[in-house]
Amino acid sequence: MFYPLRLTIYDSRIMKKLGVFICHCGVNIAGTVDVKSVAGKVGSVGDVAHSTDYIYMCSEPGQQLIREAVREKGLEGVVVACCSPSMHENTFRKAVKSEGMNPYLCEIANIREQCSWVHQKEKEKATEKAEEIILATLEKVRENEKLEAISVSINRSVLVIGGGIAGMTAALDLAEGGYEVILLEKEQALGGHMTQLSRTFPDLHPALPDLLTKALEIEKHPGIDLHCYSEMEDVKGYVGNFELTIRKKATHVDWEKCNECGLCIRDCPVEYVSQFERGLGVRKAIDLLYPQSVPHKPVIHRSHCRYFIDGSCRRCEEVCPEKAIRFEQEDERIGKKVGAIVVATGFELYPRERLGEYGYGEIPDVIDGLALERMLSVDGPTKGRIIRPSDGKVPKEMVFIQCVASRDPDRYMPYCSRICCMYTAKQAKIYKEQVPDGQPYIFYMDIRSDGKGYEEFLQKTIEEKGLLYLRGRVSRVFQDDGKVRVLGVDTLTGRMVEVAADMVVLATAVVPSDGVKDLAAKLRATVDRHGFWTEAHIKLYPVESSTKGIYLAGCGQSPKDISDTVSQASATASKIQALLSTDKLLQDPLIAFVDENICSGCGICVEICPYEAREMDSQRGISVVHSALCQGCGACIAACPNFACELRNNSSIQTLRMLDTFVTAGARE
Amino acid sequence: MEAITEMNKMDATFLEEAKKRSGEDLSLCYQCLKCTAGCPTAPIMDIRPNNIIRMIQMGMKQEVLGSSAIWLCVSCETCGTRCPNKIDIGVLMDALREMAIDEGIHAKEKNIHLLHEAFIDSIRRGGRVHEATMLIDYKLRSKDFLTDLVPGMMLFMKGKIPLLPSLVKGRGEIKRIFERCKK
Numbered sequence: 054m055f056y057p058l059r060l061t062i063y064d065s066r067i068m069k070k071l072g073v074f075i076c077h078c079g080v081n082i083a084g085t086v087d088v089k090s091v092a093g094k095v096g097s098v099g100d101v102a103h104s105t106d107y108i109y110m111c112s113e114p115g116q117q118l119i120r121e122a123v124r125e126k127g128l129e130g131v132v133v134a135c136c137s138p139s140m141h142e143n144t145f146r147k148a149v150k151s152e153g154m155n156p157y158l159c160e161i162a163n164i165r166e167q168c169s170w171v172h173q174k175e176k177e178k179a180t181e182k183a184e185e186i187i188l189a190t191l192e193k194v195r196e197n198e199k200l201e202a203i204s205v206s207i208n209r210s211v212l213v214i215g216g217g218i219a220g221m222t223a224a225l226d227l228a229e230g231g232y233e234v235i236l237l238e239k240e241q242a243l244g245g246h247m248t249q250l251s252r253t254f255p256d257l258h259p260a261l262p263d264l265l266t267k268a269l270e271i272e273k274h275p276g277i278d279l280h281c282y283s284e285m286e287d288v289k290g291y292v293g294n295f296e297l298t299i300r301k302k303a304t305h306v307d308w309e310k311c312n313e314c315g316l317c318i319r320d321c322p323v324e325y326v327s328q329f330e331r332g333l334g335v336r337k338a339i340d341l342l343y344p345q346s347v348p349h350k351p352v353i354h355r356s357h358c359r360y361f362i363d364g365s366c367r368r369c370e371e372v373c374p375e376k377a378i379r380f381e382q383e384d385e386r387i388g389k390k391v392g393a394i395v396v397a398t399g400f401e402l403y404p405r406e407r408l409g410e411y412g413y414g415e416i417p418d419v420i421d422g423l424a425l426e427r428m429l430s431v432d433g434p435t436k437g438r439i440i441r442p443s444d445g446k447v448p449k450e451m452v453f454i455q456c457v458a459s460r461d462p463d464r465y466m467p468y469c470s471r472i473c474c475m476y477t478a479k480q481a482k483i484y485k486e487q488v489p490d491g492q493p494y495i496f497y498m499d500i501r502s503d504g505k506g507y508e509e510f511l512q513k514t515i516e517e518k519g520l521l522y523l524r525g526r527v528s529r530v531f532q533d534d535g536k537v538r539v540l541g542v543d544t545l546t547g548r549m550v551e552v553a554a555d556m557v558v559l560a561t562a563v564v565p566s567d568g569v570k571d572l573a574a575k576l577r578a579t580v581d582r583h584g585f586w587t588e589a590h591i592k593l594y595p596v597e598s599s600t601k602g603i604y605l606a607g608c609g610q611s612p613k614d615i616s617d618t619v620s621q622a623s624a625t626a627s628k629i630q631a632l633l634s635t636d637k638l639l640q641d642p643l644i645a646f647v648d649e650n651i652c653s654g655c656g657i658c659v660e661i662c663p664y665e666a667r668e669m670d671s672q673r674g675i676s677v678v679h680s681a682l683c684q685g686c687g688a689c690i691a692a693c694p695n696f697a698c699e700l701r702n703n704s705s706i707q708t709l710r711m712l713d714t715f716v717t718a719g720a721r722e
Numbered sequence: 723m724e725a726i727t728e729m730n731k732m733d734a735t736f737l738e739e740a741k742k743r744s745g746e747d748l749s750l751c752y753q754c755l756k757c758t759a760g761c762p763t764a765p766i767m768d769i770r771p772n773n774i775i776r777m778i779q780m781g782m783k784q785e786v787l788g789s790s791a792i793w794l795c796v797s798c799e800t801c802g803t804r805c806p807n808k809i810d811i812g813v814l815m816d817a818l819r820e821m822a823i824d825e826g827i828h829a830k831e832k833n834i835h836l837l838h839e840a841f842i843d844s845i846r847r848g849g850r851v852h853e854a855t856m857l858i859d860y861k862l863r864s865k866d867f868l869t870d871l872v873p874g875m876m877l878f879m880k881g882k883i884p885l886l887p888s889l890v891k892g893r894g895e896i897k898r899i900f901e902r903c904k905k
Contacts, residue, residue, distance in 0.1 A: 450730060494729060500752075512807075516749050519737070521729075521779060524753075540726070545753055545776045552729040 069195060072103040072128040073187060074119055076110035076135035078165055083108075085169040085176050086183045091134075095187050100195070102126050111141045116148040123152040130194040134162040134187050139590070155199035157642070157702055162190035185718045189711040196707045202639040205681040207293030208392040209633045212237065214285060214572070215397035217245020218615060219607025219622045221267050223395045226626030228276035232633060235389055236271065237299060241282045242346035243268040245399050249329065251429035251437070253615055254479040255510035261345065261432075268347035282352060286386060288394070288575050291664070291682045292602025293638045297389045303382040305353035306339070310377035313349050317369035317378065325357050327434075331424035333442060334434030339369050344432050353378075393602050393629045394576065396586055397622065398569050400608035403458040403465065403562040411454060411559055412530040417443040418537050419530060419557045421457075422473065425480055439487055441556050444535075448491065448555030451484055452539045453477045454527050455497040458562035466562045466583060471612040473560035474501045478511050478520070480558065485518040494552050495522045496541050504616060523550060530557060563612035577664070578603045586610045596625040604629055643701050644683035645690060649675055651697035658689035658698060732781030740778045744817035750807040751775045757801035757811050767791035768830070771801055771811050774818070787822040790830035833864040846900050849890030853883045 073095045077083035088106040096104030103122045107115045110133060122128055131154070133145045138161040146156035164183040172179035209232060213224045216238030224236045242248075250260035271277050280299055287298040306317075323338035330336070338358040339351050359366035360380055370378040402423055405414045412419045418441050431437040441448055455473050458465035474497070481493040500522070502508040514520065525542035532538070536553040543550050565584035573580045578600040579587045586605045589597040596605050606622040607613070613621070632638070645666075652675040659667045659676060666682035667689055669675075676697075690698045690705075699705065741748055757771040758764045764771060769791045777786050786792070795815040802810035819838075822829065829835055837860050844856035857874065861867050877883050890896065 492734060512750060512752075516747055519749060543727075543776075543780065546727075546773060546780060546782075548727045548780075549725060550727045550729055550780075 068100050069129040070102040070127055071100050071130040071132065071191060071194060072119070072122050072126065073101055073105075073191070074110055074115075074122075074131065074133045074135075075104075075106040075164075075183075075187070076115065076133065077106060077108045078136060078169075079108065082135070082165050082169045082183075085173050085179045086164060087176070087180045088183075091180060091184045091187065094184055095191075098188070098191065101191070103128060110135050111144055116144070119145065119148050120152050123149055123154050128154065129158065130191075130197065131159040132162050132187060132190045132194055133159065134164045134183065134190075136165040137161070137163050137167075157200040158194060158197050160190050160194050160197065162187045181718075185715055188718075189714040192710040192714055193702075193707045196704065196710070197702045200642040200701055203642050203644075203680050205293050205638045205640055206636060207633065207638045208295075208390050209233070209636070210235065210391045211393045211395065211629055211633070212295070212297060212389070212391040213395040213397060215245070215395075215399055215607065215609070216240070216243040216279075216281065217397060217399045217607060218247045218264065218267075219399065219609075219618045220245075220395065220397035221264075221271055222619050222622035223397060223606050223626045223629075224277055225267060225271060225274070226623050227629060228271075228274050230626070230630045231276070232630065233276055233278070235278045235280065235297075235299075235391060237283050237285060238279075238281045239284055240342055241304065241350070241352040242342040242348060243271060243279075243281065244343075244347070246423070247615065248343050248346070249331075249423055249430070250426050251431075251433075252479070252483065254475045255504070255506045257479070261430075265345055265347060272347055279348070281348060285572060285575060288577075289665070290390075292632075292640075293392045294681065295391050295394060295602065297391065299387050299389060301385040301387065303355075303379075303384050304350070305355070305358075305379050305382050306351055307375075307377040307379050307382075308348065308350045310375045311350050311373075312375050312377075314374060315351075316372040316374070318351055320368050320372045322366060322368060323357050323359060330427050330434045331421065333420075333424055333427055353380075392633055393604060395604045395606055395622075395625055395629070396572070396576070396578070396598070396609055397606040398566045398572065398586075398609035400563045400612065401566055403564050408458060408559075408561070410530075411457065411527065411557065412532070412537065413559060413561075416530065416532050416537055416557075417441075418448075418555065419559065421559050421561045422476055422480065425558050426476075429480070429483055439484055439556075446555070447488055449488065450536075450552060450554045451481070451488075451491060451493045452527075452537070452552050452554040452557045453481055453493065453495040453560065454539075454557065455495065455560045456526075457559040459560075460498065466564065468583070468612070469501060470560075470563040471501070472563065472614050475504070475507055475511070475614065477558075477560050478502075478514050481520045482514045482518050485520065493518075493520050494539075494554070495520060496527050496539075497522055497524060498526065504614060525550075563608060565609060569609065576600065576603055596621060596628055602632070640681060641685070642680075643703065644680055644685045645678045645687070645698050645700055647676055647678060648697050648699070649673070651695050652676055653695055653697070655694065657692050657694065661688050661692045663688060727780070727782075729780075733783040734781050736781045736783040736786075737778055739821070740814065740817060743821060744810075744814040746809050746811075746814050746817075747807070748775050748778055748809060748814070751779070751809060752807070754806060756804045756806065757809075760800040760804055762798060762800070763794045763796055767794050771795075775809070775811070775814075784827075787818060787825055787827045788830060790834075792818040792822065793829045793831045793834040833860075833866065836860060836863040839863065846896070848887050849893050849896040850888060852887035853877075854885055855887065857883070 075088045075092050077088055092104045092106045103126050107118055109115050131149050142161050146159045149159045150156040164186055168179055168183050211227050211232055212235045213220045214237050216236055224234045228234045244264050247260050247264050253260050282304055283299050283301045286300040289296040317339050318337050321337040321339045324335040326332055327334045327336040339353045341351055355361040402421055427433040428435045428439050455477055459470040484493055502511045523543045525544045527539055527541040529540040537557050539552045539554050541550055569580055569584050578598040581587050586609050587599050588595050589599055598605055604625045606625045607618045654674040656669055664682050664684050666679045667676055670677045685700055687700055690700055753772055755772045761771050769789045792815050797812045799812045802812050840856050840860040844851045
């Protein structure tokens with residue numbers, strides 16, 4: 054093994070008084086590892102002044118043991134052998150700090166996840182391994198330096214990406230808390246998918262009025278800088294200091310001048326199939342997103358406008374009394390600075406093109422749940438009436454199919470989309486109210502009604518409305534003599550069943566919005582294999598992303614209903630308010646540093662750093678570390694050809710000494 | 723049994739009728755199977771109690787009313803006591819038997835209606851079942867004298883079939899109940 058020259062001075066180490074605290078974690082550790090024997094053996098090591106075990110070291114009496122030992126024996130280094138450092142490193146560092154010890158002299162030896170849990174059938178070997186892990190961690194502590202947290206100044210404004218109910222809630226909460234908020238929405242108006250819904254479960258309140266109240270509040274709020282029809286182009290920086298480039302797409306309408314008279318929309322000669330209406334209605338080339346949209350301003354859609362296609366029409370410009378049409382307008386880029394970012398990018402339904410089942414896309418009377426929501430909306434394409442898209446007749450036999458593309462790991466999505474059971478019940482209820490002599494059939498696998506009042510809503514609906522639930526999958530959907538024949542199975546009776554239906558509604562899977570993977574790359578945050586944002590910890594840090602300063606809300610993180618979305622968005626807003634409550638942010642000092650005497654200024658570290666935390670100091674001809682950006686990943690340490698970089702309290706010598714411990718122990722056997 | 727059950731041809735009114743006659747809300751059943759799990763006669767039923775409800779929901783009128791299960795139910799009320807949705811299946815079974823009689827559907831179980839008639843007549847006479855006369859009555863009605871002779875004798879030896887009836891006090895009232903039911 055090659056030891057770098059400058060590190061050969063370590064033998065002159067000063068003796069420290071060390072303490073070892075071994076946790077039983079109930080039976081999690083003590084059931085496999087003989088903790089008493091380990092405590093005894095470790096206690097006999099020369100510089101270990103105190104070695105003990107306890108049933109739950111993280112409990113108050115457990116922490117008290119540590120505090121007392123630090124105080125009474127004057128410990129200068131502490132090893133707590135317990136669970137993963139991601140669980141309780143902070144807990145124990147705080148405990149030693151309260152006794153005046155530098156918290157970075159306390160280290161965790163993980164003998165649960167990395168020992169007792171994985172070696173439950175080899176108790177003796179696990180005990181030996183636990184001892185080795187503790188001895189190795191003691192080696193680390195011997196070399197640990199006293200460190201202070203790094204203080205970084207922060208920008209106290211927030212960017213919210215996504216103007217659906219999640220983003221709107223987070224933005225309003227933050228603005229009400231006195232923080233400046235930049236709200237970004239890719240569509241021309243606020244509201245997201247909630248604007249497409251008719252009534253919401255379980256209270257059956259209309260979705261739009263509640264939503265519009267919030268939207269208007271946001272539009273008028275002095276603390277919210279709203280950018281609709283805008284996208285995130287670039288993000289630089291780190292928690293507390295993000296630098297953004299926002300692209301405001303050309304609306305070709307001067308929104309300042311527009312008086313919302315609607316003449317341009319009325320006179321526009323181009324009509325095309327509306328995505329907002331899920332293909333059931335049309336919209337104009339210059340139009341609002343929906344009739345009551347907030348902001349209430351039109352946008353010219355270039356791919357459909359005759360002026361942009363062949364220059365043949367300028368009708369809107371002619372009729373506009375305010376001369377607000379701007380054909381020549383171009384996309385605009387604006388720069389902003391914020392301290393934290395909320396990603397509330399929302400969801401889409403599983404795309405029609407990729408389904409290839411249930412006659413979706415081929416049979417006009419097979420529609421998805423969102424299309425039925427548009428039908429049920431009074432401002433929708435059918436003014437709230439349920440009719441067959443093919444002939445406009447009222448459907449007498451209605452089939453709803455749940456779990457379409459959800460819970461199908463082989464071909465589609467493995468997860469449960471969580472909203473479909475409830476909205477299908479709601480839709481079937483509204484259908485039955487509208488068509489009392491109609492018969493709704495619902496094919497399902499399980500009914501999942503876990504929200505407050507949901508099970509009661511469901512049972513009451515079934516009781517009152519005579520919905521027929523058929524437990525089983527549908528095997529075939531085909532057109533036959535003006536009907537849509539649905540073949541399936543009812544597993545409760547074990548019968549194959551067939552329904553000659555007038556209309557079929559598919560509860561298709563919730564999937565993340567388009568473009569999240571690009572956004573994730575820009576934000577340096579991570580998404581899972583389906584494209585849902587990953588949280589820092591599924592239980593303990595559910596609204597924090599894996600990247601500091603970036604927070605999550607809504608269906609972009611995982612499928613959820615409106616109640617859960619709003620709760621999560623408010624939780625996110627609270628977390629950010631805590632983060633931004635001071636001017637300075639304290640950061641972990643466990644980052645890279647450069648020995649200026651050794652660095653040759655080759656620049657390899659600058660290229661290799663994934664966080665843009667390394668740059669060249671051209672004056673001194675060496676590489677430096679941007680302490681706020683460095684995440685302590687160690688890439689530069691491995692890359693440096695001269696051993697000029699080291700990680701604080703994770704130096705090469707510490708690593709080698711820890712390795713030595715394991716290797717010598719292995720050789721003993 | 724048909725290979726495929728065509729839902730459109732099912733009798734959608736059957737559920738409503740069964741609900742009305744039994745007074746039980748059969749839509750509430752979520753198939754937890756607690757009724758069947760506790761039913762002493764379920765092992766010999768052709769359709770289990772939970773499936774009776776399911777088939778009513780599906781509109782399978784002929785199969786339900788023609789089943790032997792509705793006649794095998796001994797009305798012990800275990801199902802109704804345990805049902806989380808308060809569906810009294812014992813009452814439902816009574817209603818289904820009535821419906822079967824009204825529809826002229828013959829019970830699959832041989833002579834079972836004769837046993838029911840003998841049972842009711844015994845109550846009409848004494849206000850309480852008198853096993854000895856009831857069994858003789860049934861045997862006379864069914865002209866089946868040999869079946870269950872051995873278990874019958876065993877019950878008699880153990881004193882489970884007393885010779886003397888124990889009559890209730892309010893036999894006049896019992897008589898009036900029967901008269902009102904007839905109306």
